[in-house]
Amino acid sequence: MSTQGLRDTARAFNESVQPIVAPMADEVGEYFDRNHEVLTAIYRGNMHFGYWTGPDDDAGFEEATTRLTDLVIDELGVGAGARVLDLGCGIGRPAVRLAERTGAEVVGVSVSRKDVARAGETAAAAGLADIVSFQVADAMALPFEDESFDAVFALGSMGHMPDRAVVLKEVARVLRPGGRVVLTDEVLRGAALEDEEQAYILAVVAATWCAGPPTVAERYSDYCRVAGLELDDMVDITEHTKYTFSKIFEGLQEYRAEHGDLPEDMAEILEMGEGIDWDEHHSEEQTEGAVIVTAHRGK
Template identity: 30%
Template sequence: MTDTGLTFDGRVEDLHRAVRDHYDKLIDLYEEMWGEHIHHGYWDLDDLGVSRHLAQRRTVRELIAFGEVPEGARVLDSGCGVGASSIMLARDLACDVDGITLSSEQVRRATEKAEEAGVADQTRFLLMDAMRSTYPDASFDVVWSLESCELMPDKRAYLAECLRLLRPGGRLVVATWCGRDDRLAPSEVRLLRRLYRDFAVSHVLPLDHYGRLCEELGYADVATADWTEHARTTWKLSAEIARPLVRDPLFVWKLLRAKGTDVFRFVNSVPLMKQAYDRGVMRYGVFRAVKPA
């Protein structure tokens, strides 16, 4: 069977172990390279000179607007990272937020950051598998998934779990790495597989696949949008940050000693992500959907 690059290739247990190891080991490096928001930025096409930190906060604001997240909502931040989005939702919209992740270091850091931001009473961060959460049915007004869907080995099962957790009328709001289409050349598939390994990602799907999955599962008012052109500057800047690091023998030695060869391979793969965007293999998409009342 021809490999399309759009399927999960491996065991879930191994993927979860890779995700935990990746983020537990890299939490300090991620924050050093990307800042408090370890996700893509959003740039206006006529103003690409904005700092990545402002652009990353812009992504959260744009996703709030696109998803029509209501003030005071009970929100599940599914794949919460170090809690930056949860904090913005709590602080700016007075939301009550639970953030879940497989990484104990992310739970620790997110809890610290929420306390520093003064929203500890509105946020909780927990170790939990987003594919099989322990929350009762209809627990949330909003399920927020900012760059975690690409980690999920079974996209349909993940979206079904999100549907279960939503109250009637509740909203699913997702931003995720996407593939271009299902007609990739072998070299493009190899590039994706390399990125999956080095970034501890399961696989990506084209954006229209997500729209169809949501409709098949019974979501209503499904809408998608391609934000690739607004997000691609992320990897131009990231490659510029990574380039001097991997060329510094002292940094490389310290990285290898502290983190191991897998982590050095990750830093070395940052320019490959830029290549994936430049070649049109990787794209950035958002979608929203509503659980019928």
């Protein structure tokens, strides 16, 4: 969003400067449960960033989010016979996509009961319920045995977890030696790295999505080291994902026009976007972006 517009709208929702902390698992689950129908509708099934080639790319949300799913699947490099864990599975589209493309078994987890139920329906509709399953579980305390997965992925879910290092430690525990993890995450960029007020405002915006403050990309070296993982690569994809929020805003407008109302959480997000010149926003240096992180457990 434009710098001044973001300052004005964020302050309207948070007059006093209070610490912004990451939500707990039960809060996240309740948030996604009560906003399930709206989020499912506007995201078109994939609840994460989209990937566009540039301003002239007219791909819809479903196509763009599937592109990012495919990039992560390609990075995982798994095939038939592999067992893969999806952290923050949404309604199951990425897990089903992975199984369709690779033949791998996929287990998805989420703290949203409604998402997990819908994800099971997604797998059944695709005829893949025998190799794709879902369950309610907290990524901070995974209910799986040590070394029980060949790969793990997380599409846009890390920000909803209280402690990224703890999550990655759990990932390292359930990964088999040599197993790979690929994730996407939101990070601070540009002016937000030096401007505490700007970083705080972005944390306020994240809180409206029941997410913690965006992290700094360079911290992933420490996250992985503490977890016992080896960081392989980190790619900034902001120039491709920065169109996501304008698409979400359009989706919320369309949903409100069709249904006449929005849940309070979604109405707040829509209000924060009112008056934003999205073309201007897309042309500016982005203070919040996205990265793809690839790491593995040593042998």
